[in-house]
Amino acid sequence: MKILSKTGDPNIAEVFVAGFRGDPGLMAEFVDSRDPNLPKKDKWVIIVSTQFGCPVECLMCDSGGNYRGDLTAGEIFAQADHIIGLYPEGLASHCRKLKIQFARMGEPALNPAVLDVIRELPDRYDNPNVIPCVATTAPASASAWFDRLLEIKRSIYAGKLFQLQFSVNSTNEKERDRLMPVPKWDLLQIAKYGERFVEKGGRKAALNFALTEGVPVEPEVISRHFDPDKFCVKITPLNPTETASESGLKNAVPNSHHIMKELSLKGFDVILSIGESRENEIGSNCGQAVRKLKAQNLRTTFPL
Numbered sequence: 001m002k003i004l005s006k007t008g009d010p011n012i013a014e015v016f017v018a019g020f021r022g023d024p025g026l027m028a029e030f031v032d033s034r035d036p037n038l039p040k041k042d043k044w045v046i047i048v049s050t051q052f053g054c055p056v057e058c059l060m061c062d063s064g065g066n067y068r069g070d071l072t073a074g075e076i077f078a079q080a081d082h083i084i085g086l087y088p089e090g091l092a093s094h095c096r097k098l099k100i101q102f103a104r105m106g107e108p109a110l111n112p113a114v115l116d117v118i119r120e121l122p123d124r125y126d127n128p129n130v131i132p133c134v135a136t137t138a139p140a141s142a143s144a145w146f147d148r149l150l151e152i153k154r155s156i157y158a159g160k161l162f163q164l165q166f167s168v169n170s171t172n173e174k175e176r177d178r179l180m181p182v183p184k185w186d187l188l189q190i191a192k193y194g195e196r197f198v199e200k201g202g203r204k205a206a207l208n209f210a211l212t213e214g215v216p217v218e219p220e221v222i223s224r225h226f227d228p229d230k231f232c233v234k235i236t237p238l239n240p241t242e243t244a245s246e247s248g249l250k251n252a253v254p255n256s257h258h259i260m261k262e263l264s265l266k267g268f269d270v271i272l273s274i275g276e277s278r279e280n281e282i283g284s285n286c287g288q289a290v291r292k293l294k295a296q297n298l299r300t301t302f303p304l
């Protein structure tokens with residue numbers, strides 16, 4: 001792995017782009033992120049890529065397209081290792097909340113190597129409290145992957161924190177298919193898996209909705225399918241990616257108060273995750289850093 005660029009602000013998020021296997025077409029990005037209110041020894045979030053590009057091609061994400069296959073377990077670890085290696089030895093093993101998020105480029109459930117990484121994480125970083133975070137669209141072809149994830153969670157992470165987040169985005173299945181064009185679990189299938197995954201009193205699985213103008217999100221449908229003891233709802237703004245703007249998608253978070261209120265009344269924990277506005281300036285949304293670097297390289301090769 002060769003680091004090609006580093007951008008951002010160490011107080012919020014630094015985005016790295018790396019090249020792999022000596023192939024200029026194989027780039028992946030990863031992020032060293034922190035909570036501005038907590039020192040790194042208390043909370044450290046590292047976000048890694050799992051695929052070169054992404055075969056799902058969601059309408060709101062710059063990672064889609066140019067899919068060139070999966071990263072190996074070693075290549076996924078190399079991203080986190082690089083970030084951890086920039087800090088004093090022992091910081092990762094003593095960090096109270098070391099989160100490794102599989103939430104950058106790629107659909108993690110389509111890469112079997114992600115399971116190997118999750119299995120090895122606590123040993124690799126000598127930290128029994130490392131927290132894996134999987135963000136997924138729940139592709140239908142990955143059912144066996146999800147069964148194996150559940151086995152790993154029950155054996156290695158029993159009684160420990162493990163975050164699972166489903167990108168749901170709409171309560172209307174047709175809209176979900178339009179936004180996330182991959183055959184995937186419907187709401188009922190997600191609900192059934194979550195029931196198995198979340199232990200009584202354990203961390204709830206998150207249903208993520210990037211609210212988009214004109215895209216239905218009906219609290220009644222959420223409440224009919226999901227148990228508020230097993231699921232929470234996360235509302236996020238639609239990230240200002242090039243793909244979202246090309247697809248004509250517009251952020252609807254400013255109109256989200258009634259949805260949040262209704263969901264709260266139905267017993268759901270609702271998290272409004274706006275993030276740092278400076279993250280958008282940094283371009284720390286999925287796929288943006290690689291896209292920018294590829295465009296720069298193209299301009300160097302073919303000057304405007």
Ligand code: SF4
Nearest residue numbers: 054056057058061106
């Ligand atoms: S949101 Fe996730 S699954 Fe969808 S294109 Fe981006 S990386 Fe792939």
